[in-house]
Amino acid sequence: MTGDGVPVTGADPVERARIAAADPTAQFGSFFLSRFLDLHISYDDEAQTCQVVLPYAPYLCNPQGTVHGGVIATAMDISMGHLCHRFLSTAVTIEMQFRFFRPLAGTGRIEGRLLRPGRRLVHLESRLFDEHDTLAAFAVGSWHRMDSGQPTPRRS
Template identity: 80%
Template sequence: MTEPAVASVAVDPVERARAAAADPAAEFGNFFLARFLDLDISYDDEAQTSTVVLPYAPFLCNPQGTMHGGIIATAMDISMGHLCHRFLSTAVTVEMQFRFFRPLAGTGRIEGRLLRPGRRIVHLESRLYDEHDRLAAFASGSWHRLDGVQNPS
């Protein structure tokens, strides 16, 4: 079993879920999953990128003690969705592909980037780096814009 690279604070996942659910707000950056996972979401307006910090917590891990792939996939999905919302419009996931390169045994940093900001379909990528700045996972995705912009073709 891989030991976490950073000391974890004992967190009661039930209390964390209750606290996250106490606020019914559903706005970007402050909705249940973002609060429950304790995500720190920020943006670089000049580069048009998003950064999501995914803190390590033992209750988010698989039996091997590393971050569960579903948690990673959720955080990477959030990085792309928030990126779309910030720089284009609200959008929904059409499809995503993931590649996992190494286990995440500490806090991760996810960088989202626009690849092709289409009028209807947006193509993005998301890269997860471990606490040693090594690439741990890669995702690409297509999103459907909900702002009513239609492709004239």
């Protein structure tokens, strides 16, 4: 519940429908967060990029009415994870840095791109564009490849 007594989960019919449709046991690419956010994921095999469309929904917004930065960060992280999985191997996030340039008040389009696809560490970028094709956020990340034969970095 929020401070004003409104339930956080299930208050919005769209949110309830997305929760009902999300299967927490789904395979890669259609896991709970991806389905809950209603992400549309596609690839450009020639350019080796991943495109993610983040549809606008009021329940994903902060009090100012724009998409919450954590939701944006999650979608950008997903663009990089899918990129690794599609073109290299399964990988896990080691670190990410974000720069938010403008608020997102509508549907966003994210493009993930490989910067340096190393044998053990992968460096990527993700760019979020608003409905006017203006850059709204930028992220870079480092990922550990699970097929590298090296132990997975420990998280504390």
